[in-house]
Amino acid sequence: MQKNVYFETLGTASLNQLVQNGNYSKIIVLVDENTHEKCLDKFMERTPFTIDGIITIKPGEEHKNITTCNMVWQSLADFGCDRKSLLINLGGGVVTDLGGFTASTFKRGMDFVNVPTTLLSMVDAAIGGKTGIDFGVLKNQIGTITQPKLVLILQTFLETLEKRQFVSGYAEMLKHGLIAKHAHWETLKQKQLEIDADDIEASSQVKVGIVEQDPYEMGVRKKLNFGHTLGHAIESYYLEHLTKPTLLHGEAIAAGMILEGYLSHKVSGLSKVSLDEINKVVSAHFDKIDFEKDEIPIFIDLMKHDKKNTHGNINFVLLREIGNAVIDCKVSEKEIQEAFSYYMDR
């Protein structure tokens, strides 16, 4: 299926081709206020075809909800879109997730293309066909699995991205090395943040490769959740508690990778040397989060509500070694406690 991640540092040839062949009745671009300001001109300069409308949503996770969808659906209808129209999602993961969902449900499905503008969306969110919105406090509760017609990665958009957002996306690159490609991990370890287009491509191809094997997450795709079982729980908790400092997705996942690295050492045979290496590489870019002891049971409870965990069990993806992950690992609550002690006492 997903043979369609085009990486172009200069042009938009693949998208132009799609539009030329697609005979679309309308072409609409979805942006948020920031990508409208920072990315839209760059995009338009590179695309020769006519855009019939721009839809702008408010930026940020708090707008990835059904109210915003209603607005986008209404705008698509107002622009006269039908199911032969094309939606181009130009933005970070919020725009690609929400845009993908609205497109996949508008008139039972219109085509969409993702043009990711954050590092996180380039190597992760824009790829793989998971679309979705949040519902109340639970993230990505409502959504579909629908593949974009094309994912077009243009590195130029990263020029305006805030450093902190960039580093957040870098966490997913590290994850890709850890779960499936030792060489990618080695490159990142060496280059640190000085990555280039080839590294972004290598990282996005890790995801493409995994999703190709298992688009509906019946098995191997779960590997992408390394660092995310605890990471998501931490992220949700911080989102709900306004007294807590804000935590970006990649920042929560960075902590999750150290915690689940520890669990890997305890449960699935990851060596102490590799655990220390993971700890060192991740810590070089991500500050320690100050967890409190009594928050740990809350995280455990949140994990039980994660949609990836069915029948009330908590499933972890753990590492056997760097570059090799194993799914569906059971872990005791005591081991989770220990992981937090390791994390805090490093």
Added chain:
Amino acid sequence: MQKNVYFETLGTASLNQLVQNGNYSKIIVLVDENTHEKCLDKFMERTPFTIDGIITIKPGEEHKNITTCNMVWQSLADFGCDRKSLLINLGGGVVTDLGGFTASTFKRGMDFVNVPTTLLSMVDAAIGGKTGIDFGVLKNQIGTITQPKLVLILQTFLETLEKRQFVSGYAEMLKHGLIAKHAHWETLKQKQLEIDADDIEASSQVKVGIVEQDPYEMGVRKKLNFGHTLGHAIESYYLEHLTKPTLLHGEAIAAGMILEGYLSHKVSGLSKVSLDEINKVVSAHFDKIDFEKDEIPIFIDLMKHDKKNTHGNINFVLLREIGNAVIDCKVSEKEIQEAFSYYMDR
């Protein structure tokens, strides 16, 4: 794909089997207030497994919207459903359409089963995987194409269905004969409304057969829209105009079949004898609708907005003969005018 329409006049063996094999974390039944009252007990009596929750929505097309979806999504979350849970839609097309949509989007897709309780949903709405809700005035604007795990047709539910609703569903049976199965048409012509379980099964199998060939409506599935191009426009118009008498879906489609029967005679070679036969059989069960001359341009405009019509064209499915339909026919506005004259002057 759709090898899963089980027709059981007595039991629920196929559903019980699915539940036994499915290892579902929760099983929830969705009903509307009427099917709660009239069908739920009958259903429960026949099912040995535990139901973890009942979700009841208000009946009627006017509740097939995003507000009701929000309520259903919330209830699914409150019942602790995850993506290994099962939703059983017990009701007419409103329940199966909306239930299918909420299930196909809850946590990116949980299983659902349709147990249709109206004739229309038995032979049509519950089959084929089109899910959806209305958005503003436009019908089925938001939705997905997602197959139910099972469609279980139990004739017993028809015992409480109002006569007028029954006849409305009968229109779709006539349609199935007209587009694909002359023998089915002959049976209905002869038996009139005295149909039995075999006839319902024959009719639902026409739809199953067509959907199997073309689940995403790229070609042959469009045949199911015979009578629906004009029928939908008429239905929408009547819905919006509260001074008009209410018109059930099948009643609008009945008029649509006569109108498009006339177009078939003019455009795609349907004989005059067959046109007269269609007119006679349909008229035996459906009263003439009093169209006014100045409504015709409104219908034409509405058809241009139908999601099946892309690029501003109106595409008709027409008949070559009874039992043989042809898709993507172009018709002039003048011919549409003539069709209404034929309809009114019969």
